[in-house]
Amino acid sequence: MTKAAVLGAGSWGTTFAKVLADAGVEVTLWARREDLARRIDDEHRNEEYLPGIELPASISATHDAAAACAGAELVAFAIPSQSLRENLRQWVGDLPDDASLISLMKGVELGTTKRMSEVIGEVTGAPDDRIVVVSGPNLAREIAQRQPTATVVACTDESRATQVQALCSTAYFRPYSNTDVVGCELGGAVKNVIALACGIGQGMGFGDNSLASIITRGLAETARLGERLGADPLTFAGLAGLGDLVATCNSPLSRNRSFGERLGRGETMAQAQDATHGQVAEGVKSCISVLELAGRHGVEVPITAAVEAVCSGRMTPMQMLELLMARSVRPES
Missing domain, CATH: 3.40.50.720 (NAD(P)-binding Rossmann-like Domain)
Incomplete structure (x- = not known):
């Protein structure tokens, strides 16, 4: 055996x-x-x-x-x-x-x-x-x-x-x-950050259109970073990309989504952390390292940057929303 x-x-x-x-x-x-x-x-x-x-x-x-x-x-x-x-x-x-x-x-x-x-x-x-x-x-x-x-x-x-x-x-x-180890790992790491963003939106009372937009654009910035690091773009359309992202962003069992929801409802980082009872919301720290990784490779990751700003206390959830919606319009691809 x-x-x-x-x-x-x-x-x-x-x-x-x-x-x-x-x-x-x-x-x-x-x-x-x-x-x-x-x-x-x-x-x-x-x-x-x-x-x-x-x-x-x-x-x-x-x-x-x-x-x-x-x-x-x-x-x-x-x-x-x-x-x-x-x-x-x-x-x-x-x-x-x-x-x-x-x-x-x-x-x-x-x-x-x-x-x-x-x-x-x-x-x-x-x-x-x-x-x-x-x-x-x-x-x-x-x-x-x-x-x-x-x-x-x-x-x-x-x-x-x-x-x-x-x-x-x-x-x-x-x-x-x-x-494709690179693509699978990036999909797993960045989805925790995007799930925080979805949770924040959920906590603020936004519906399915808002969450679908965050998920889709979150997948786009994950794929941009992955491509720069040599990942196979098809990986992000599979289980380690889209599959993991959808589950983590939508399920109440997801610690990252639940943590973000508390922030969206107006709780402080300390209050949200206390509510997790020792369970780790990996995206809270990963948003810092993913943002740094993207910066080193010249990749724009606006959702990750906004989540990091909220988690560090430099921005409120409402300011995060206003910042993302005020970005200049552009082609989708």
Whole structure:
């Protein structure tokens, strides 16, 4: 039986561990807190992040990263993107030399503007063909409930992408392989920022026309940035682009959309943060790094810039709307 380690016992890490277990993989789930690991191991539940969801008996949990990784053929990382580098430095000696390293994270690192696969490669020394990205409409609770969904498994090595694809394929979780790692990662990172914008609009009381406009123009600026960085434009029309964007911008299960909605209703950043109960809205920090990444490559990203201004307190939601609507008219393409 294939053995996997999932490092990170939040909602998505726990859900992906469940997917792997349902696909016949032996999984060890690492939790940062020892008490959480013990409860998961004893109760086969993660009530803190996935209340009411029964976990397969083939999932064990531990607070010991070295024990989790021992003998693993797959090691998946499911932690907040801005803490990846620090954690990897602690784990690098525990990672099996030939294991596939799987990024479940959707973000761009602050300061370096590196994608998560780039951070993994830089810290671990692993070549690109060992690093895999899972991206797409990945709302954790729906998948944990075994609701049908599709996703993308991306790696520059097509054979490795296909291998991981087979290991996480279940009756309810349908993965598609892809070799465009850049496009899949950018789609996953920028959609969190666009979801904040949609949430702000929702909180201000705007309807479907407004939200559809934000989603569509958000996809356009994601694709512009992706093209400049060498991504395949077709990726943004697929699951890791449009699929992930639609799900994250529309679902109340999306932390980024819900966070933005609170800002749109007039709550402060601190109030919105308190309401998330420790769950991370990745777009709040990613808007800074995505904006910097776009600036370095001379790409205009007006929605991202407006969201960053709201999150930094330089602009109110209404001023954000007025700024975006006052932009000069131009051809769509």
